[in-house]
Amino acid sequence: xxxxxxxxxxxxxxxxxxLPLPEQFTFVSMFPxxxxxxxxxxxxxxxxxxxxxxxxxxxxxxxxxxxxxxxIATTCPELANLADVRLDVADPHDxxxxxxxxxxxxLAVSENAAIWVDERQLPxxxxxxxTQYLVIxxxxxxxxxxxxxxxxxxxxxxxxxxxxxCGPSKTADIEQSLVIGAHGARSLIVYILx
Amino acid sequence: MNQLTLNHADAAIEFNxxxxxxxxxxxxxxxxxxxxxxxxxxxxxxxxxxEAASQIKNHVLSNMHDLLVQFEENAIGxxxxxxxxxxxxxxxxxxxxxxxxxxATQLVKSKSMLTEECHLNDYLKEKGIEVIDxxxxxxxxxxxxxxxxxxxxxxxxxxxxxxxxxxxxHLGTDKGATDPQYLTEAARQHLRETFLTRKVALTGVNxxxxxxxxxxxxxxxxxxxxxxxxxxxxxxxxxxxxxIPRAEHLGVFLRLLARSATGQPITTFSSHFHRxxxxxxxxxxxxxxxxxxxxxxxxxxxSLKCIRCAACLNTCxxxxxxxxxxxxxxxxxxxxxxxxxxxxxxxxADLPFASxxxxxxxxxxxxxxxxxxxxxxxxxxxxxxxxxxxxKTVAMKxxxxxxxxxxxxxxxxxxxRGVLRFAPVTVENRLNPxxxxxxxxxxxxxxxxxxxxxxxxx
Numbered sequence: 001x002x003x004x005x006x007x008x009x010x011x012x013x014x015x016x017x018x019l020p021l022p023e024q025f026t027f028v029s030m031f032p033x034x035x036x037x038x039x040x041x042x043x044x045x046x047x048x049x050x051x052x053x054x055x056x057x058x059x060x061x062x063x064x065x066x067x068x069x070x071x072i073a074t075t076c077p078e079l080a081n082l083a084d085v086r087l088d089v090a091d092p093h094d095x096x097x098x099x100x101x102x103x104x105x106x107l108a109v110s111e112n113a114a115i116w117v118d119e120r121q122l123p124x125x126x127x128x129x130x131t132q133y134l135v136i137x138x139x140x141x142x143x144x145x146x147x148x149x150x151x152x153x154x155x156x157x158x159x160x161x162x163x164x165x166c167g168p169s170k171t172a173d174i175e176q177s178l179v180i181g182a183h184g185a186r187s188l189i190v191y192i193l194x
Numbered sequence: 195m196n197q198l199t200l201n202h203a204d205a206a207i208e209f210n211x212x213x214x215x216x217x218x219x220x221x222x223x224x225x226x227x228x229x230x231x232x233x234x235x236x237x238x239x240x241x242x243x244x245e246a247a248s249q250i251k252n253h254v255l256s257n258m259h260d261l262l263v264q265f266e267e268n269a270i271g272x273x274x275x276x277x278x279x280x281x282x283x284x285x286x287x288x289x290x291x292x293x294x295x296x297x298a299t300q301l302v303k304s305k306s307m308l309t310e311e312c313h314l315n316d317y318l319k320e321k322g323i324e325v326i327d328x329x330x331x332x333x334x335x336x337x338x339x340x341x342x343x344x345x346x347x348x349x350x351x352x353x354x355x356x357x358x359x360x361x362x363x364h365l366g367t368d369k370g371a372t373d374p375q376y377l378t379e380a381a382r383q384h385l386r387e388t389f390l391t392r393k394v395a396l397t398g399v400n401x402x403x404x405x406x407x408x409x410x411x412x413x414x415x416x417x418x419x420x421x422x423x424x425x426x427x428x429x430x431x432x433x434x435x436x437x438i439p440r441a442e443h444l445g446v447f448l449r450l451l452a453r454s455a456t457g458q459p460i461t462t463f464s465s466h467f468h469r470x471x472x473x474x475x476x477x478x479x480x481x482x483x484x485x486x487x488x489x490x491x492x493x494x495x496x497s498l499k500c501i502r503c504a505a506c507l508n509t510c511x512x513x514x515x516x517x518x519x520x521x522x523x524x525x526x527x528x529x530x531x532x533x534x535x536x537x538x539x540x541x542x543a544d545l546p547f548a549s550x551x552x553x554x555x556x557x558x559x560x561x562x563x564x565x566x567x568x569x570x571x572x573x574x575x576x577x578x579x580x581x582x583x584x585x586k587t588v589a590m591k592x593x594x595x596x597x598x599x600x601x602x603x604x605x606x607x608x609x610x611r612g613v614l615r616f617a618p619v620t621v622e623n624r625l626n627p628x629x630x631x632x633x634x635x636x637x638x639x640x641x642x643x644x645x646x647x648x649x650x651x652x
């Protein structure tokens with residue numbers, strides 16, 4: 001017998017008799033203002049939220065934020081003027097020098113400020129982690145109340161990789177002092193379009 | 195690790211010699227617990243979520259065989275290679291083989307308590323493979339040659355001065371530097387180089403989804419993602435109990451996990467892997483290592499529901515004051531104390547006694563494991579199997595004899611009162627553990643029985 005068969009046989013022999021899945025495992029979250037809740041939580045986790053009317057406002061805000069930076073890339077055609085490097089490289093290591101990545105998030109969650117991105121938004125999976133500064137653009141209409149709503153809308157295996165991103169990377173491994181910017185992005189700006 | 199040879203109580207005495215540090219450790223972990231409480235208070239349906247999580251996991255335990263078969267089939271369909279490991283040795287050998295097949299001599303690894311349980315790092319070191327742990331806390335303890343002392347906060351036993359000293363020695367940071375921002379930046383630079391040059395990356399698995407054949411890895415630092423997205427080979431190691439039926443169940447678990455662990459609404463990255471990226475290999479090693487045995491123990495199988503949030507460690511009055519190393523096991527604290535005796539009953543017989551049975555662990559557990567009841571039950575099993583601490587066995591037997599006989603009981607009471615009154619030094623000395631940090635009570639002049647008989651007469 002292979003290890004697999006031995007393990008499975010032992011599991012089958014030892015597992016208790018079948019118990020049903022719970023009838024209720026999704027819940028409704030009632031927030032008076034989904035966008036406000038999203039912004040409050042994003043601020044709490046060290047991110048910055050900016051409500052903007054259009055892409056032109058994003059462009060001018062970003063020019064103020066990163067006036068002297070090069071190595072900026074985006075997947076948004078509307079912001080192509082800001083970019084001087086590309087994200088759709090053949091080898092992800094070529095992104096090592098990336099300073100700012102501007103990507104779109106198709107779904108955001110109000111309760112925890114998490115934003116879903118998958119390979120339809122990411123030319124390379126490593127983009128949101130390898131960049132020094134991350135910018136995600138979401139639409140107000142795509143903010144759902146909680147994670148149950150998010151999974152109801154998502155097909156997690158639509159692409160080979162997808163992730164919920166909540167704020168900039170962080171650690172508190174040295175004496176529980178919060179440090180923003182561990183291995184992933186050092187900051188996260190989320191622009192909220194109507 | 196010299197702590198390894200000490201039992202929990204003796205190691206706790208060592209830990210308590212530095213009173214200021216123990217106080218800091220205690221207060222810091224309690225602070226994490228209060229952050230958890232604040233996060234929980236923001237979710238009105240928290241108790242229903244816990245119940246749902248508990249029932250999903252109960253179902254998983256009862257349907258483990260079929261879920262694993264389904265998971266394997268779907269993962270293979272996704273282009274992921276599946277390996278099965280009956281024990282730690284097989285797990286380590288598979289990972290070594292995969293590294294060799296990739297033609298690599300180095301491995302970058304994000305947090306995986308399973309690889310700690312299997313002592314993978316030591317094994318690979320012997321085989322000439324260099325392993326670098328990429329979680330900051332794990333990297334710190336790795337540089338110091340220590341295991342993690344906490345499953346979520348691996349370096350919680352260290353002060354920033356100690357981390358500064360370690361980094362000065364290994365990363366060349368300024369001597370005496372203790373600023374966490376500066377030290378974290380140094381680690382960031384050092385590990386970035388590592389991420390960019392490693393061909394094989396290993397991660398743990400938080401949840402494996404049977405329905406879709408994918409898995410989820412949660413980190414705050416982004417280290418798991420940095421490692422695997424830049425490597426040619428991604429190896430994910432999982433205990434078989436990590437499987438859940440469907441992706442929609444993640445809604446329950448991701449709402450519970452980070453809130454229970456650190457009081458965050460969710461981890462910074464909750465990454466869902468379903469297929470290797472083009473040109474990459476993806477492997478999953480599914481490990482038993484005693485889990486199927488635990489599954490067969492009705493009193494203890496619930497321990498396999500654990501999602502490794504560490505809420506039970508943070509709340510535990512014993513863990514907070516004895517430190518992770520006193521548990522001499524990969525997973526410390528209350529949950530570790532009910533998992534470890536399954537791995538080695540004799541070696542870990544002291545751990546179920548490292549508890550006041552106050553029940554706080556069970557109250558905060560997001561999947562409703564009856565931790566303190568299992569601690570109590572393990573004590574019965576260990577005493578029956580003859581693994582109880584020697585002093586307790588003798589004392590309990592003596593006590594049973596005395597309590598069984600009214601005559602002996604009365605005599606013992608008389609002797610005890612006499613000794614306390616006329617020769618207090620026989621109990622008020624360092625050989626009596628009860629006298630450590632305690633005053634002995636003033637002896638009553640008569641027993642209750644004598645008092646009752648006297649008063650009844652009058």
